[in-house]
Amino acid sequence: KDEFISMASHELKTPITSIKLYTELLLKRVKDKEALQHLGSMFEQVNRVSKLIGDLLDVSRIQAGKLFFKMQFFDLGLLINDIALVFGKETKKHAITTSVHLSEKVWGDKDRIGQVIINLISNAIKYSPSGGDIIVVASKLKDNVIVSIEDFGIGMYVHEKDRIFERFYQGRGTLFPGLGIGLYIAKMIVEGHGGRIEVKSRINEGSTFTFT
Ligand code: ADP
Numbered sequence: 311k312d313e314f315i316s317m318a319s320h321e322l323k324t325p326i327t328s329i330k331l332y333t334e335l336l337l338k339r340v341k342d343k344e345a346l347q348h349l350g351s352m353f354e355q356v357n358r359v360s361k362l363i364g365d366l367l368d369v370s371r372i373q374a375g376k377l378f379f380k381m382q383f384f385d386l387g388l389l390i391n392d393i394a395l396v397f398g399k400e401t402k403k404h405a406i407t408t409s410v411h412l413s414e415k416v417w418g419d420k421d422r423i424g425q426v427i428i429n430l431i432s433n434a435i436k437y438s439p440s441g442g443d444i445i446v447v448a449s450k451l452k453d454n455v456i457v458s459i460e461d462f463g464i465g466m467y468v469h470e471k472d473r474i475f476e477r478f479y480q481g482r483g484t485l486f487p488g489l490g491i492g493l494y495i496a497k498m499i500v501e502g503h504g505g506r507i508e509v510k511s512r513i514n515e516g517s518t519f520t521f522t
Contacts, residue, residue: 316370322363330356365491369477372498379419379502386416386423386455390448393427403441406431411449422499426507429492430459430519436486437517438463454505454522462516471511496521 333353340346371377387410394406416423427446434444442462449456466474470481475497480490500507500521511517 312370312373315366316373319363319366319370323367326356326360326363330360362489365489365495368495369491372495377498377502379422381417381419383415383417384420384423386410386418386448386457387412389420389424390427390446390457393424393431394446397431397435401435401441404435404438404444405442406444406446408446409448411447412455414450416455418503419499423503426496426499426521427457427459429496430521433492433519434459434461434463434517436488437461437483442516451522456520456522458518458520460516460518465513465515465517466509466511467513471509474509475507 330353333349333356337346337349337353340349368377390410391408394408397404398406431444431446438444438461440463443460445458445460447458447460464482466481473479474481475493477494478490479494480488483490497507505522507519507521509517509519
């Protein structure tokens with residue numbers, strides 16, 4: 311199965327990248343309103359497929375021990391606010407607030423840490439289908455930085471909580487779109503930085519994911 315995922319995701323990457331580029335090109339050239347609307351939907355779907363393939367490629371990289379980090383000092387607060395802003399524009403039902411208490415830059419792979427935050431915020435949105443607040447907090451804890459993402463959604467049963475970071479595991483997430491690998495990748499990225507990721511959750515009340 312691992313070998314198949316690795317082969318399939320590599321083979322799918324090139325054609326999907328060119329479909330994405332051509333769609334972008336058409337979006338710039340086409341003037342017809344209706345066609346533009348269809349192209350817009352097409353771009354959205356292509357991006358979804360492209361993200362799924364990216365996640366599968368990451369799983370293969372992790373399995374092969376080839377998940378490498380480009381370490382640098384970066385402004386984590388700025389990254390959090392930028393990501394929250396993008397999600398804020400995409401969702402109408404949720405109010406995303408950020409509270410950043412950091413005065414120094416952090417040492418890490420900016421894109422990969424961004425990927426963790428994106429995964430956690432998009433899960434918070436996905437698993438609170440009735441909407442509500444999503445609260446992101448970042449603060450310093452001794453020599454570490456601690457980031458938490460809280461939602462007031464469907465929450466989790468204890469037996470789910472114990473397994474959600476496993477590869478391909480989906481709890482009640484099977485009722486939603488997804489492959490069950492987002493949290494596995496997030497955990498591997500956080501642990502690759504020497505950090506920890508955990509969750510506190512109550513069924514039907516919400517969940518708080520925290521990582522250092
Ligand atoms: P996916 O969302 O594709 O199923 P993930 O690895 O991101 O995969 O999450 C694994 C499982 O953890 C989900 O299927 C869901 O059951 C549960 N889960 C993740 N985030 C949340 C959340 N914020 N609230 C409730 N359940 C969650």
